Each structure stands twice: as C-alpha cells, then as structure tokens.
Amino acid sequence: MTAQVFFLAAFGLAAVWFGIVVFRTHSMVRSALALLFSQTAIGAMFLVMQAEFLGVLQIMMMATEMSIMAIFMVMFMMDPGGLGEMDMKHQRKLSLAAGVIAFLAAIGVSVFADWGPAATVVPSADEQLRMLGIELLGRSMLIFESAGLTILTAMIAATAVAVQMPAKKEDAS
Amino acid sequence: MFGARQSTPVALFAPLRRLVAGAMARDLRALVVPGADVALAAGLDLAAAGLALAEGPRQANVLLVILPLPAAMLKAASVAYAQMPRPRAVLVLGEGEITPLPEADATGAASQEGLEKAVATLRRAFAEGAFATEVSDFDAPALQTRIEYTCPMHPEVVSDEPGNCPKCGMNLVEAGGDGGHEHHHAAAQYTCPMHPEVVSDEPGNCPKCGMNLVEAEGDGGHEHHHAAAQYTCPMHPEVVSDEPGNCPKCGMNLVEAGGDGGDGHHDHAHHQHHGQDGEDAQVGWLERIEPGFMSMIELTEGTPRSSDGLQMEWIDVPFGPLFPGLPGGLTLDLTLDGDTVAGVQVGSAVAEDWALPDGGLDPDTFVAALGVQMRLSPVSYRLLACRALQAAAGITPLPDEDMLHDGALARERLAERLLWLAQMGRQLGLPRIESRAAGLSRAIREAAPSEIDALRGPLSGLVESLRKTPFLARRLRGIGRLDDQGVWSGPGGAGSDAATRLTARLDGVMADLAELKRAGGISTPQTPDVTGVGGHGHATVETARGPAHLHLELSAGRIVSASLDTPSNRHLPLVETVTCQAELADALVAVASLDLSPWEVRA
Amino acid sequence: MSTLILVLFLLLGTYFVAVIEEWSVTGRLRPAGPVRAALRLLGTESVLARKPDRLFFEVAPVLLLVAAILSLAIIPLAPGLIVTDLATGALFFNAALAYVLVALIMGGWGPDGAYAMIGGWRFLGQLIGYAMLVVMPITAVAMRSESLSTVVIVQSQEQLWNILYQPLGFVLFALAGMAMAFVPPFDLPTGAGDLAGGVEAEYTGVRRLVFRLGRMVLILSVASAMTVFYLGGWLGPVLPGWAWSAIKILVVTALMLAAGRALPRVREASFLAWCWKLGIPLALVNIFLVGVLVLVVPL
Amino acid sequence: MSPELLVALVIGAGLFGTGVYGALSQTNLVMIMMGIELILAAALVNLVAFWRYLHPDVAAGQMFVLIVMTVMAVEMAVGFGVAIARFRSRGSVEMEEARELKG
Structure with a gap:
C-alpha cells in the first residue's frame, strides 16, 4: 500500500464521516461546519492527488460557502443550537434505501468498469x-x-x- | 486575598507562580463600577495609577468600586464580580456599604492619591496572594435567588421574568415546574445530550460533563405537536413517547396508547377547519403532512414579525449597566432581530427616588444630597438648588457673585462635554480622541481660572482635530435622527442627528470657553441662608445636556416639596425613537449621542 | 539554520506586533507589556461559559492560531528562506486565512453569549465585503509575475515594486487586508465600545492567550503579505534580504495599526456598500490597467 | 487498475450515498441543499481522480472540476434566494410545508 493510498483513504474516510455527521447532529451550526470539514477533507484529497490548484481552491471556497450556509441555518431555524432535539427528518426508510442503493451502484460501477492503465507521470x-x-x-x-x-x-x-420590493x-x- | 486562584503547592512550580503573580500585580485591568465616566468625573486618572480599563468582566482582574452606590448598582457589580476569572480583587474608593460584594482587598479615598495608595496595596496583595491552596467561592446572591422561567419548547430560553418565548411566542413557565403547569412538567425529564444515563426531573447541568440538560424526548411539553401514534408506559401513564422504546422511569417496554393515538390536539383543530369550509387549500396541504411533524408555520404563528419580513432569531441582549461603550449605570436592554434592534427597554441602575422625607429637608442637606446624586455634574445641580432657594427666599443675588457662579457652571459644562467626547471616542474606537478628551476633562473640572488659559490651546486643538477626523462626520450622519417636534432640548436642537449633535457640542466647547472668559473667575455656590423663610422658588440652569429646572417650596426654612426636571429624564424616552429598527452599532451610537446621564433619571 | 530563523521570525514578529498593538490602544510603548499580559493570562482561570458549545469553544482559538501560522508558510523572508514555496502560494494565503472566518464563527457561537455571537456573524458580513478585494488585486500581482508562487512574485518586482507599478491594487489590498485581520477601524467582531470585546468577550485565561496570539500572528501575516506582494519582499540595497523583509513588515504593521488609531470604526453597511459599489469596480480597473502595462511596458 | 483510483471512487460513492440520503430525508430546505452539496462533492472527487489517474496531461479534466464548483456556487445562490423568498412569505423553509409546490 503506497502512502498515496493511505492518505487518500484517511482523508476520504474523514470526508465521508463528516458528511454523515451533517445529518446526525441536531445543532444546525454544527451541521454546516461538519459539511465544511467534509469539503476541506475533500480538498486535502485533491492535494494528495497532486491537483494543487484545485485542492487549495476547494479549501478556500468552501470555508466561505459553508459559513454562509451556517448563518442561513441560524436564520431559518427556530432552534439552531439543537438543544430542543427537534426532529427534522422524513421518509427515513425510503431515503436510507436510496442512499444505500446509490452507494452500492456507484461502487459496482467503479469496481467492474475497466478503467484502463493508471497514469504515473503527473505534470x-x-x-x-x-x-x-x-x-x-x-x-x-x-x-x-x-x-x-x-x-x-x-x-x-x-x-x-x-x-x-418596496411596493410589495x-x-x- | 479573597479572590485567589486555587493551586496545589508544588514546590517545583513555586518560582513560576511567583513570576506569574508578579506579572499580574503589574498588569491590572480594572472594571470600573459604576463606569469609567464616573471615575473621570471624580478626577481619577486610572492609567497614571497603573490600572488599564478592561473591556468587560471576563477581561478584568480588579473590580474598582467608586462609592456611594445604590443597591441596584451594587447587585450588578456583584454579578460582574462573579463573572471575573480568578485571581480577582475588589478595590473600593470612598465611603459606603458594598454588600453583596465581598470584603474589599484595598480601600482608599476617592482621590488620585487614595487610588494610587490603594493600587499599591493591591499590587502587594496580588504578588503575595494570587494563588492559594484554600479558596472560598463567591456566588453572587443575585444569581442564586432568582427564579428562572423557561419555554416548554425551547429549554435554552431562560429568562428572569415571566413572559413569552422569543422563539415561538409560547408562555414561559417557571423552571422546576409548580402548580398550574403540572400537566406540562410532571412528566418532563431532563437528560444530558452526552450522557443519556443521566436523567433528572429538573433542568440543570449534567453532573458528569456540566452540559446543560435538555428535555428528554416524549415529555409532556411536546404532546400537542406530535399527533402521531403515541407510546406510553403501562406503569407510568405520564410517560408519553412518539417512538416505541423503554420507559425512562422503570425501563418497561412502552405500549401504544389506546385508540385515540392519531387524534391529537393538532388534528382536531384541522378537522374543524375542514368542516367549516372544506375548500381551504391552506389547510388542505397541512393535512397531508407526515404524522409527528412539527410545523414551523404553526409554531411561529402569532409571534411578532419584523418590519422587513425576514425574521431572524430574536435575542435579548443587555447593554449596561457596566457596558464600556455607554455611560456607567445606564441599562439598555435591546431585543435584537439578527443585528437590528426590534425592541428596547432603557433604564438606570443608579437612579434614585427624589421624594423628600416627611417634614422636609434642611437646605444644606438638600444641596449636598443633590451634589452627591448628580455624580457627573454636581456643581450645576448645587447651583440650581442654591438659585431656587434664593428665589424662594426672595434673595437677590449679587451680580458679581452670580457671574462667578456662571463661570463655575461653564467650567463644568466644558468638562462634561469633554467627558462625553471621551465616551464617544471609546465607543467609536478612537483611542487617541478618548485619551485626549479624558485628560482635558479631568484637568478642566478642577482647574483654577488662571490654569484654564493654558488649556485653551489644547482644547481648540482637540476640537480642530475632531472636525478634521476623516470619516467621523460620515460615520455619524443620519444616525439617531430626532423628530422635529420632540422633547429634545439638548445640543443640536430638534431634527438633529448624531453628526449635528457632535458639531453642536464642539461649538458648545468654544462657547463655554468664551463664557468662562466673560465670567472672569470661578466660585462654587454656597447654600444661601434661608432660616425661617417660606415661599416658592423656581430656577433653571443650562447644563451640558440641556436646561434643568427646579421648583421648590420652602416652609419655615425647610424644603417641603421639590420638583426637579432634568434633561436626561426628559430625553430617556427618545432612546426608543432613535434605536427603532436601527442596526446594532448605529443604535448604540445613537444612544451615546443623546448623552444621557443615568444619575439624572428618576427611579 | 533556516528553520531557526523562521521560528525566531514568528516569535519576535508576534512580540513586536503585540507591542505596537498595545501602543495603538493605550498610546504607550511598553516593551514588557506583552510578556506581562501573557503571563497574567497564563495564570488566570480559564472560565467556561454557562452553556457553551464546548467543542467550538475549545477549537476556535486554536483554529485561529493554526490558520494564521499556516498562512505564514508561503511568506519568503529571503531567497530560500521560506517554509514551502507552493506553486499556488498566493492562493494558499487566501485559503488559510479563509479559516479565520470559520474560527471567529465557532468562537462566536461557542460560548453562547450574545456579544460573541453577533461579533462572529458580523465578521461574516465583513468577509462578504473584503473577500473579492483580497483576491482581485492578487490576480493583478500574479498577472505581472506570471506565477502564483510568492518567490516569483518578489523576483518580478526587481525593477519596480508593485506599490509603484499598481498603486490602486495596493490601496485596495491594504484596506482589504486590514479588514481581514480585523484591526481597527475594521474591528467590528471584537470592538470594545461596540460589543464589549465581541468574539473575545467570553474567553479568559489560556484560551484567551491562544486567541490573542492567533490575532497577533494574523496581523503579522497580513503585513508580511503586503510586503511580499507590493513592497518587493526581501529586495533592497546593502542589508541582507531577511533584514529588509523584517524592516518592511514592521513598518507596514505600525502604519496599519496607526491608521486604525485615527479612524472611527466603520459601519458594516457602508463598508459593504463601499466594497461592492466602489472597491470591486476599481479592482477590475486595476486588473485592466495592469494587463495593458504588462503588454505595453514589460518592466 | 490502480488501487488509488479505486479508493478515490469508493470514497466518491460513499459521499454520493450520504448525499442522496441527506437530500431525501431532510425536511429543511437548507439541509437538503447540504445533501446536494455532498452529491456534487462526490462528483468532484471522481473528476479529480479520473483526471489524475487516467489523463493527467489533459487540462480539460481540471476544467470540469472548476465548472462543477461553479455549479455548487450557483446552487447555493439560487437555493438561498428561494429560501429567503419562502421564509418571507411563509415563515418557514420546511419542505413539508411546501406541498403546494407540487401543484
């Protein structure tokens, strides 16, 4: 196992884990910032994949974007701190099934498709x-x-x- | 030292502790009670004495109390003291009662000399006693005895007073649950979000991690909104939950509540609507909402709306009585919608009731009491009282003496205008203006006529530099605009905004200087001899904040009735006008530009 | 050796920034002031607010410090005296400092105090104003050097410093940088008279010490960036490169903080209006002018 | 095929699945947007992985990433615009309460 595989997997798992946290925490601000850290981990994955510009760009853009998301969460929720443990989900089973199917299908495609030889030299x-x-x-x-x-x-x-509009x-x- | 920080006596760290304690002793940050402005009015130069001003209680290690103070202010001071991180100390200047504050670590007279001596004592106390193995805790009584009210839906909403929840508009209930609220709270269980095994009947903090306990799912308070199938415990009917599971009390399996599960409060209401017109599309779509869903539209129905239609979280934020940007003692409670002011309550923590005791007061006590109470402008109010007494007794003042009194009045007006400038400089983040204005204000307040000439240069220099400060006028323009026919009687006149008021005050500084020159000298007023005289008298004095009137009645040499009308008392209701729907920073600037003195407010 | 110099630069730089910062508030130069304040904070109890979001409360000061230090990684003090010469250095500077916003929002939300929370959200508003004004002048700088690498950017100024080549860009970047480091008059999130300390209001003891350190490193970092992008970095006669860097950074810091001492705190609304209605068009004009210059007068 | 590409694609699949679950299960408009952001992030990971491990010499691969980032920003802008408008008119951004959008 190369170092690249290790770091890819580490940052990737962090990204997925933070992605899951987004929908598990009750605090809206935590949700938004968990999404930010998920995106930052993805940016780190880009850096591991030697796409320096894209990685830095991703890390930079998402900080602002997700912070704006956080303030909108606070604006539009009655209980942004999540202290009331309000439930904000519906059609749980359907969405869980859809999520799992999407995951499995994507894995299936990525495993069974023939991607050809991997490139080794990167500019x-x-x-x-x-x-x-x-x-x-x-x-x-x-x-x-x-x-x-x-x-x-x-x-x-x-x-x-x-x-x-003022008229309205x-x-x- | 009472406010020492606890530390274990490890010999290894002793030199480090000494070093830290020594640094603390030379880096004192003071939170001034009632406020930095009062310290300035008392002629204290904190920086020269080695005290820096703290931004708030969390950043302070010295609580500087300038006595005498009313009970409400002392209570606020004790809350601030409880918020200060240890090691902390209390420094008391002047004479008077300081309970509920703990015993002072250093005391002194309310003068620069007294302050410097007290600071020296304090430094020794810090160097020697900042750390101790045994410490006693201080709990502000004001924090302990209060009854908290909380919202059944939003346990994070805690208020000292009953009222409505700012988030959903529901009635707040007493935390802990009593009498009338039993049905809500009998079943309310609080649990720690981190440690589900911690279950308590009362809200509070988790004994394991200190987090706030939250209401456990499925308690009484949520009942109306969860119209779904409900599960209950066969042993504890008060335990109701939306989901199957175990009873939090006895651990038994919950069973579905009989028959009417799907027919909660919520659904009934809509069936009724449906019966009435049947066609209402607005109700129609609500019908199809998944059971168990909490409708935000319903919850927020009837709550106040902001004027821009985009309501953000409403929060109540107190500014004062110890807020650095406002006069000490002024309490400004703002209800903020995002960062826009949606509501305001203004008051004073240092206000006194001006009722006279039965049988009246003798003139000397009256004049002295007025001077003590009007902390920022004692000379003006003493003069006001003296002139009113003269009018009542029919004494015609000597023109020469009157002139000298006018000089004293002009000098104090000047000092007060500079005091306001210092305050404004602090609020707007202009430290240079703040320190220059504060220094001049201190110098002028007690300056002899000969010394004032020397101050003329620096004064006009300050006025010039304020006029030339870039962006200052633009920063203030349009903020705190007053009505054309309001009660405003201060500088700038009707229809003024913060910028014109600043200009008017700067003009006032130059006018006061001219007045001082015309008066030619200064003498502070003495209480006239009114023994045995009776009659009515009225006097008006022009203070820095506007005209103050006093009407009093003398009977046999004693004052039996007095009605005082101060500019700040008149201007207090204007706070609502100038802050309404303003952005927070603008609202604070607007309030500061009114130059209210909380001491002149009637309780 | 170079590691040692870089660490020394970080420590001494932070110290000098702290001395100047204290002067900008109190008007007095006290060399021992920062050391004393640091010791005092070290010995002071670190109070936890009444109902904190504990995770955010703890992470915020550390994140601020880390973001500020990371942004210093691409600052060259002299040829070869740089932590990492990234091909995307100028962009990386922005990316690191974008997390200052995240730290302030966390720090504002964490302690569950109104002053702190308003301060944190205010900084978000401030960012929406200055963000474009940081990126667009840097674009013009990169156009001249034909690279985002900070080392190449300094080398491109060999003939003429960027402050003279594109003065408009410098003015915009300086103002945006000050807003980014929230020094007065852009100290909306931490204003004393406005919010009683704002985001910093609830932090005490060691946590506050870390917060203050992060703040000082942030100011240092912004001053360094101005030096590198516009003042020719290490370029200068006689003295060695690192000395020129140090002198320029110190002067920029002092000027930046002195400006704040003489100006009233900006209004959030007028700051936003100014940035979007005037600043961004000017930044576009700057990019256009630099483009013409690069093509016409290769200097 | 290289293990690196497989790892990146599996991570992409994980992000995609999480995003789909989130977008479908949440009732709040802003939370749904978060799910969509995750789905787009999965696309980003895949694009970069394809570029890196299949055609590192073609810059068009990187350009695709930039386009997807633009799409993310556009989605945010439009989503928040709609959210504010709904919040004004209804006082809520709950999708359960937007059933009338179904017609």
Missing part, C-alpha cells in the same frame, strides 16, 4: 497551472465564459427573488 504544479490557464482561455473559453455568465445571472436572480411591502402592511 508539476506550475505546469498544471499553465495548462489549465491555456485551456480556460483557449479551447474551453466559451464554456468558461458561460459558467461565469451563469453565476452572474444566478447572483442577480437570487438577489431579485430574495429582496422584498406597502401592500402587505
């Missing part, structure tokens, strides 16, 4: 960055720009949906 981090940059601003420029445009649209649309406010009162 250096510098080289990767350069390649990625050229890819983004060359062949895949259109896709990248569409992604950028999509996120801008989503930002504007989400804000428009969320903001209460007068109606309500």
